[in-house]
Amino acid sequence: MTEQKISIEFFPPKTEKGLENLHATVEALQPLGPEYFSVTYGAGGSTRHQTQSVVSSLVQRGLDVAPHLSFGADSEETIESLLASYKEEGIKRIVALRGDLPSGMGQVKPVYANELVDFIRDKFGDWFHLSVACYPEVHPQAEDLSTDIGYLKKKLDAGSDAAVTQYFYNLEAFLYFRDRCVKAGIDKPIYPGVMPIVNAANLIRFSESCGADIPRWLRMGINDCKSQEELLKYGEEVVTKLCADLLAEEVPGIHFYSMNQSQAVLNICKQLSFSS
């Protein structure tokens, strides 16, 4: 099998200080040799400029960068010109999404990820490597798993190269999902997304909104931690084991949701085969 690689996701910071911290994080993570760093895109284009400027600053460091992108309420011209400027900078990867529109924009017709993939392939041919999102524990708005996998196949068949999953802590959910994808005729690589555990309250709140399950054993383990230090140690053990099991299951690589922090990813990777 091919070498298993990691990729690392950031969000665009809102402040100068946040940007400084992000570059320190990149510096710390670079020795892990990630295949690429990705930068999220705010729903409805709300972070368009921040995403673009963080992406440019990472490209200037000579890194392979994958901007996330969704149509939101933007015009085709806006999205095409953003993609053209990425191409001009030599960017070769995009994470193509529908995104979630902010509630105030509820009347806008959603542009599904498969339509964005169609658009990019139509306007830019094969220039970009395209990744799309997928959901081992089912997208919260999906009718059911089969329908969701059907739409995943649709966006992969539209010309995407790979899928990256929402984070999960149930290994079995991922393995079952992967089997179902294969049965549905999906043969493109599926990269598990992994979220280190660094902030219990945020993790539980965010998981509820994005449909990621926090299993009972994990919830209890988190509750048992008496301090932040204990939580970090416990979280690292849980996530390192998850990653080790995934690698043993021959996943093509692991995508880390870093939350712009380096330490947890570094500690986890040191215990796997990705040490610096």
Ligand code: FAD
């Ligand atoms: P889609 O694939 O379009 O699917 C959305 C829903 O509609 C699903 O329920 C699906 O079953 C259904 N569906 C799909 N296609 C069709 C169709 N043609 N017709 C009818 N129904 C359809 N959010 C951000 O705001 N910014 C980010 O940068 C970001 N990055 C992400 C990265 C990853 C790896 C992941 C897993 C998620 C990310 N998200 C991000 C969250 C994501 O935007 C939300 O989960 C969003 O609700 C769905 O986006 P999607 O691209 O998966 O949508």
